[in-house]
Amino acid sequence: GAVVSQHPSWVICKSGTSVKIECRSLDFQATTMFWYRQFPKQSLMLMATSNEGSKATYEQGVEKDKFLINHASLTLSTLTVTSAHPEDSSFYICSADRTGVETQYFGPGTRLLVL
């Protein structure tokens, strides 16, 4: 149990377009979901925390207007990279919290390449 999926697993887009990434908890309701970004040979950096039905909380230095997060239900959070540029190319990973469990459950990640 406690499976988190992401879609798509990889995406290539042109500079200036917007890309939406979905994160779903498949067999549990996620109290909170988190979005991370990882550049090559670097650590996972937390971008934002989202709770169902409320605005996401962004980490310092993360542009909220560029990385739109919508947490529409207890099983779905979406990250939209707006007007993507080559420097947004990265590995985006979501994770989810489950009530009463300290472990975070990670999705398989989405690799974004902006040309």
Add this chain to the structure above:
Amino acid sequence: QQPVQSPQAVILREGEDAVINCSSSKALYSVHWYRQKHGEAPVFLMILLKGGEQKGHDKISASFNEKKQQSSLYLTASQLSYSGTYFCGARNQGGKLIFGQGTELSVKP
């Protein structure tokens, strides 16, 4: 603040042991350990909750010293499959999980 891991990289021969350390400047509720292979998402290894517990499975174990705000991951009799980047994550209860900078482990035949 990001927890600090040491060493940054380590090279082992198959069968050798290794220790990876993780320290935080903030009080911790839990420490999470992950291993990531190139091009893949991190894989959960174990979580340690405050209380100074030690955990392990197979030949990988970890300890958590709450007072020192430190955790160590112990890999014994390393196998080729242990190669990858190891991350510790530090978390306050129910709060954000912040990762260390990673330790790259290479196990050679």
